[in-house]
Amino acid sequence: MARPLRLEFAGAVYHVTARGNERRQIFREKSDYRKLFEILCQVKERYQLIFYAYVFMPNHYHLLVETRGANLTRAMHFIQTLYTIYFNRKYARVGHLFQGRYRALIVDRENYLLELTRYIHLNPLRAGLVHKVENYRMSSSRDYLGMRAGEVVNTDWILSRFSAEKQKAQRMYKQFCMEGRGITWDKIREKIYGQLIVGTKEFTQEIKQRISKVKIDREIPLCRKLKERKSKEEILTLVSNHYGISMDKIFKNKGGPRKMAIYFLRKYTDMRLKILSDIFGGLHYSSITKIVKRLEEKCKIDRRLSNILKRIESKI
Incomplete structure (x- = not known):
């Protein structure tokens, strides 16, 4: 662990x-x-x-x-x-x-x-x-x-x-x-960033600056994620390129690409749950959390899905 x-x-x-x-x-x-x-x-x-x-x-x-x-x-x-x-x-x-x-x-x-x-x-x-x-x-x-x-x-x-x-x-x-x-x-x-901070964007930025002065430990994924935040566009581009589909289809299709996009947007961007909910058609906060958790659990038993996630993550 x-x-x-x-x-x-x-x-x-x-x-x-x-x-x-x-x-x-x-x-x-x-x-x-x-x-x-x-x-x-x-x-x-x-x-x-x-x-x-x-x-x-x-x-x-x-x-x-x-x-x-x-x-x-x-x-x-x-x-x-x-x-x-x-x-x-x-x-x-x-x-x-x-x-x-x-x-x-x-x-x-x-x-x-x-x-x-x-x-x-x-x-x-x-x-x-x-x-x-x-x-x-x-x-x-x-x-x-x-x-x-x-x-x-x-x-x-x-x-x-x-x-x-x-x-x-x-x-x-x-x-x-x-x-x-x-x-x-x-x-x-909604106010939690990177599973580590509860605060405003300004406060989060201050904490991220503190983290940036700490040597990255590859065994500490939260440290890595906080240092490497991405934009919504970067994440959606990575997911759409991997699946060979347009960004529009990510939002229209309720399958794998959509869930993968939600997972990476939640993990690697500063987007709050409210914004994520809005861009995915009013998806409830708890549904977003469940999608992330279930994807993580499924990756433990589904090697193919785990490899897809790792391939996308390697480009972040």
């Missing part, structure tokens, strides 16, 4: 997600939630982290965290290792607790940190675990609403976006959360 790109620098903000192996529960009792919370308290001091939000769900957890030093990998290793040791000892089990490597997206603080705190705090509502955001105790939502003194999270930066008066800011933040109940990950996914 290719190693994920971990771009680390002082002041970076990350949205981290870790899931249970085979989507199994990573918390069985209330004491398990408390244990992970205790570990967050430890790692906060040990690695000088700033936590903006967290939520512990039955089979996964989310963190919004800023690193004062370039040390996310070490901090996450500390969290995952300590909790796995605790869990395995308590329940007399062996092996991996978490599903592969954790996911870490670099976040544009000024434009998307606020939105991501809301997304994280609304997870329990979307999952049907509670009817009110403040009723879920295994998240930082209660810290933001003034129902608990924050031991881990720093709420000041987010609340200051609403009002200088804390109680007023807390009320406004609660309203802000309620207004976002219909927002799904598909909506946020």
Whole structure:
């Protein structure tokens, strides 16, 4: 498995997600939630982290965290290792607790940190675990609403976006959360570039410039893709030339060329899902994501399809 790109620098903000192996529960009792919370308290001091939000769900957890030093990998290793040791000892089990490597997206603080705190705090509502955001105790939502003194999270930066008066800011933040109940990950996914960055085009360009100063590791495909972004026209030309068809036929035909074009446009351009949806006749965001995922899965068992993909990719 290719190693994920971990771009680390002082002041970076990350949205981290870790899931249970085979989507199994990573918390069985209330004491398990408390244990992970205790570990967050430890790692906060040990690695000088700033936590903006967290939520512990039955089979996964989310963190919004800023690193004062370039040390996310070490901090996450500390969290995952300590909790796995605790869990395995308590329940007399062996092996991996978490599903592969954790996911870490670099976040544009000024434009998307606020939105991501809301997304994280609304997870329990979307999952049907509670009817009110403040009723879920295994998240930082209660810290933001003034129902608990924050031991881990720093709420000041987010609340200051609403009002200088804390109680007023807390009320406004609660309203802000309620207004976002219909927002799904598909909506946020529109703002993700290269499976690595959540932010504006300007912020993405800034991060890409940081990446350009790093030696390319061929085992890290995301690093390569972020450095080698292509235009829509370049991708469509490559696909149409390979299949010997006009660009118009890519959009009219729902077969292989169309799926291949969607795959490469998603992987190698800066096009957001909304733009991709528009140029392919209003194709739903989730359908675009499924096409990419299914093509990747099919390539694992279909050598002919895999070779086609590699031939086109070699020209990018």
